[in-house]
Amino acid sequence: MEPYKLQLLIARAGEIRDKAVCFNRNDDFARLQHNLELACEYCSRDEMRKPLIIAIVGGTGVGKSYIFSALCGVEGLSPSSSAIRGFTSKLYVSASEEDRCFLPFAEHDAKFVDISLPGIVLIDTPDLDTIHAENVRIARETMSVADIIVCATTPDKRSDFVVNQNVVEWASRKRWFFAMNKADTVDISADQLRLDFISRLRALGFEDCSKAAFVFSATDKTNSEFKSFRESIVSARSLQSNRLLKQEACLRQILHAFNSEQLIERLLALLMNLKNSRDILINRLEAAENAINRSESVYHAARQAFTAWAYAALSKRRSFFLFPWLLAARWLNDEKESAYLENEIEQSFRHSNDLKNLFTDERRSIEDKALALPEDNQANDPLHHFRDAGKSIIHQVRKNAEHAVSSRLMLFYIFLANLLPVIVLSQILYRMISCWLSATWLSTDFFVHAALITLAATLPGYLLVSRGLTRISGQLVPGTHKREVRLSLLDDRINQLETILQLSSQLNSAAENELSSIKKVLPESNYGITAGSQHV
Ligand SMILES: Nc1nc2c(ncn2[C@@H]2O[C@H](COP(=O)(O)OP(=O)(O)OP(=O)(O)O)[C@@H](O)[C@H]2O)c(=O)[nH]1
Numbered sequence: 001m002e003p004y005k006l007q008l009l010i011a012r013a014g015e016i017r018d019k020a021v022c023f024n025r026n027d028d029f030a031r032l033q034h035n036l037e038l039a040c041e042y043c044s045r046d047e048m049r050k051p052l053i054i055a056i057v058g059g060t061g062v063g064k065s066y067i068f069s070a071l072c073g074v075e076g077l078s079p080s081s082s083a084i085r086g087f088t089s090k091l092y093v094s095a096s097e098e099d100r101c102f103l104p105f106a107e108h109d110a111k112f113v114d115i116s117l118p119g120i121v122l123i124d125t126p127d128l129d130t131i132h133a134e135n136v137r138i139a140r141e142t143m144s145v146a147d148i149i150v151c152a153t154t155p156d157k158r159s160d161f162v163v164n165q166n167v168v169e170w171a172s173r174k175r176w177f178f179a180m181n182k183a184d185t186v187d188i189s190a191d192q193l194r195l196d197f198i199s200r201l202r203a204l205g206f207e208d209c210s211k212a213a214f215v216f217s218a219t220d221k222t223n224s225e226f227k228s229f230r231e232s233i234v235s236a237r238s239l240q241s242n243r244l245l246k247q248e249a250c251l252r253q254i255l256h257a258f259n260s261e262q263l264i265e266r267l268l269a270l271l272m273n274l275k276n277s278r279d280i281l282i283n284r285l286e287a288a289e290n291a292i293n294r295s296e297s298v299y300h301a302a303r304q305a306f307t308a309w310a311y312a313a314l315s316k317r318r319s320f321f322l323f324p325w326l327l328a329a330r331w332l333n334d335e336k337e338s339a340y341l342e343n344e345i346e347q348s349f350r351h352s353n354d355l356k357n358l359f360t361d362e363r364r365s366i367e368d369k370a371l372a373l374p375e376d377n378q379a380n381d382p383l384h385h386f387r388d389a390g391k392s393i394i395h396q397v398r399k400n401a402e403h404a405v406s407s408r409l410m411l412f413y414i415f416l417a418n419l420l421p422v423i424v425l426s427q428i429l430y431r432m433i434s435c436w437l438s439a440t441w442l443s444t445d446f447f448v449h450a451a452l453i454t455l456a457a458t459l460p461g462y463l464l465v466s467r468g469l470t471r472i473s474g475q476l477v478p479g480t481h482k483r484e485v486r487l488s489l490l491d492d493r494i495n496q497l498e499t500i501l502q503l504s505s506q507l508n509s510a511a512e513n514e515l516s517s518i519k520k521v522l523p524e525s526n527y528g529i530t531a532g533s534q535h536v
């Protein structure tokens, strides 16, 4: 794996960690952030420069120190005792002079022995299932920095709960060898012990552990199983493979960040939960909006605005004799009806308890999940929501008015409205022409009366159109128009969560791909085995 690829994956892990920061009051997000922080730290350049560390861990008195000394080839290099338990309380470290400066152990926790093994740092640790808290701390810290862990046990300690718990915790992030020591202390054959040992390891998540499980007696150094164990641990490893092992550990740390304690599944469940809350609230919001739109005051204001817009639209069309009346009506109504409607809608939204409760519930559904909320209260002000809803209603009423004006019914009304003035005017014209032909002079009074009668003849038409508009406005149903409803607080959180989950799943599958290609290359006989995917 090219180093830049790993750097890219780490950068992406850092990006996800930064995105998760704003939700860190939520336990799952805090855990994700913490895990990713650890992964980024683990993959830092300093960590990659460390030598290959092999730590021998296990319960008290299983022979860790004895095995360490046997592997180094010097009896008593790490003192062991048959009588005192928890005997080793420091780390016994076998490391070359050059490697020592890269090791992260405190001086008072570690003792460097004079013997060093080529290419590796071998460490004897204190007991994990001890009564001494300090011993546990040192042993666990060593496990966290080790690349390969040799877990030692004995026939009577093979189901040691504390040790098994530690194995499961680190199973997916490390490479492992398992050694069952003191095979001479029981009357069972080595093969039987081995079968039992392997089945126990399988239960801990190590599917195929035949190349990394050894049953022997460390006191019998001529034993072939101990020899092959020694070969596996001390064998020469190429620098290239060591580098791959470090990269593998980084990838495992990244995968662990997402998959430990089923974190991704829990975050997905959180997302579904938020989406469900949003669906319920959107239904409630639609019901509340419809109730407001159909309320008496909004309905009344909508009808008035409708009539005003209809007059305005009519005055722009060819209305012949009605034109003066329509112009006057338009001038009288002007824009004040639309302002009145806007005001009515605003008041209804402002005073709607349904809406107030709904926005409180929206905040609560976010707070329940311990996700961060913005400081300002602007976002959940019902008035804020009104702007969209109000505009939608006004737009809809205006559209209805324009549509009504160009309907066939309205054209018929206009036709009827113009009929009487046309008849009256043609009568007047007839009188004028017949007088002109008979050379009779018409008085001024005739013209004045003719103008007044024509004007009066247009009035019934105007009244007819006005009545028609009032009837059409009665059928007005504002608020049925579908529009995109937004609950900004919930929507923002859902979007953020979706982005984080999407990035996480991309990173997860990229890391898995790289991991499987590294796994094929690294020999299990030299580098130990890893746990199955269910323990990642
Ligand atoms: N019978 C038998 N005894 C063994 C074997 N390996 C180690 N021992 C003995 O077991 C005792 C404990 O060994 P240690 O190496 O001190 O065990 P440890 O795991 O380091 O113990 P702590 O440091 O106290 O956790 C010693 O007396 C060893 O001699 C073995 O294969 N067979």
Ligand SMILES: [Mg+2]
Residues within 6 Å of the ligand: 064, 065, 066, 079, 080, 087, 088, 125, 126
């Ligand atoms: Mg010891």
